[in-house]
Amino acid sequence: MSATSAEGLLGLDVTVDEVLGAYDLGPAPKATLLHVSENVTYQVDDPAGGRRWALRLHRPGYHSLAEIHGELAWVAALRADGVVRTPPVVPTRSGALVATATGRHAVLFEWVDGRSPEALEPAALRGTFGQLGDVTARLHRHARSWARPPSFARFAWTWESTLGPAARWGSWISGLRTALAEAVVVGADAAAGVDDPGSRVVHAPGSPVAAGRGSRGGAAGEAVELLGRAVAVAQERLAAFGRGPQRFGLIHADMRMANLLVPDDALVIGTGGASAAQAAQAAQAAQAAKSVKADEVCVIDFDDCGFGWYLWDLAASLSFIEHLDSAGDLVAAWLAAYQRRLPLTAADVAMIPTFVLLRRLLLVAWLGTHPHSDAVPSIPAYARDSCELAEAYLAGRLLAG
Structure with missing residues (x-):
């Protein structure tokens, strides 16, 4: 970032x-x-x-x-x-x-x-997420068995340090209010005839921002209320899920495509719309030709590593793209590769939308304290999409499509 x-x-x-x-x-x-x-x-x-x-x-x-x-x-x-x-x-x-x-x-x-697979076309992302799932499983297996030095110290990614009062990256509420206040100003300017195509934000009908257009407090207040309900549900589910040793341990915590490097001459497989059989054949052919090797992938930037839920690394892989229509397919590709090394329970899988929402709101907080970030094209649009994700989460539809 x-x-x-x-x-x-x-x-x-x-x-x-x-x-x-x-x-x-x-x-x-x-x-x-x-x-x-x-x-x-x-x-x-x-x-x-x-x-x-x-x-x-x-x-x-x-x-x-x-x-x-x-x-x-x-x-x-x-x-x-x-x-x-x-x-x-x-x-x-x-x-x-x-x-x-x-x-x-x-x-x-x-x-x-090397190069990051971050800039790949959408059709190639599924293959990259398979690589991410495999690499992450290897990291987690090592973390569970590694005898840490007695002096080992790292912080923890808990509820308190992500969305709680002691959030490491700031308040998600402040970040959301800052982003949506900017979005409302743009919308009000457009309604008044101010022409600024470079910054205009188009609001989805019925969204908190659209409903409160022209009123900064109204838009932000409705958005905070919506996300607050989602946050309360997520907090309850996390408390019930717990921090058992099979669920919580040492993680990378920022396992995004931007933190992978592959050799410039390596082939990154993109399964796109191919069937599972076709994807498997492509993978086997590439392995046989030594075009792709798992050990060629270099993982960088462990600066955020610490103790957290293992599935947090999956949520981190979706950073800034959680709202894409293909997010569910990307999660499926990650899970298929991950579970070849580390099986997950049904309860684990059921928690994935909660971790995705948690990470999303952590990024809303981060963007609020990094207003000049180029991580997303539009911070107001990212905040608006976050509201839509929260609605999907509360309705049980997040990642279901």
Whole structure:
């Protein structure tokens, strides 16, 4: 999830130079900004030696030093145990895995060439979600059996830390009100004859925004009431579901297509509208030709990893596309691959819409605190679609189509 914030970058040049000085990166390493989110990520090049790395500069206060070491310990174990490919961590000259400068922690990773399957055409997404399901199952199996170091520390993705008073990414209510207030202003301007095609939002008939057009408080209030009812139902279901060891443990927590890298010359299978038999034949042919190998997929960005419900990783895979008509098919592809390694109970599967709604509202909160994010084309439209998802959830129709 990238967001642009000039204020957040002020003064970082000195910090980056100081961090790079802790590593052996050649005589004149060059850092180029890649993206800004919770952390700031740079591409670092050694022009003289032809080497390249990725530098992650942590946001102050988001993770403790112990939590960063916990993340790196799991990443190292996944590599050592041959579970998935992850970028190796580059130690400083003194052998430390984390460098610290001007109050910021930093981690340097080996560069991994490849591309994200995020930009695939919709017809190819089903095959990608099969890969996601398989990779996630391998991570979860490892997490259940891995003997964590005594000093291991990571936070937890619980009700309280997602949608509760201590939500890590802010209040979903504030995020929703901010987005819908913007949408109502646009609608009111259009009704008054203000022509701004670049920002106009088209509201679905009967939606909370459409019903409250011209009244910021009315639109946002109805939306909060609708989503509040869905949130109350989700909270009850989560409490009943519980946190048993087969349901709750160490997860990636941001297992999106954007956090997978496949080699540039690898073929990503898209089953599209093919039958199950055709899809299986295509997969077998690709494996035989060594075009696709599970171990070629590289999983990146474990920055949000922590303790949570295992099926949260499925919900995270749908981030920003939960409203697509194909979402149900994508979930089916993920589940088919996942359950070849880790079977799920009927009660587990029944909880998937709850986790999808929970993740969706967490993203509404995140967008509310990252107003310049380019993660979605329109934040107001994303909020409006969230209301429609909540209606479907309350009616038992979410992911049913």
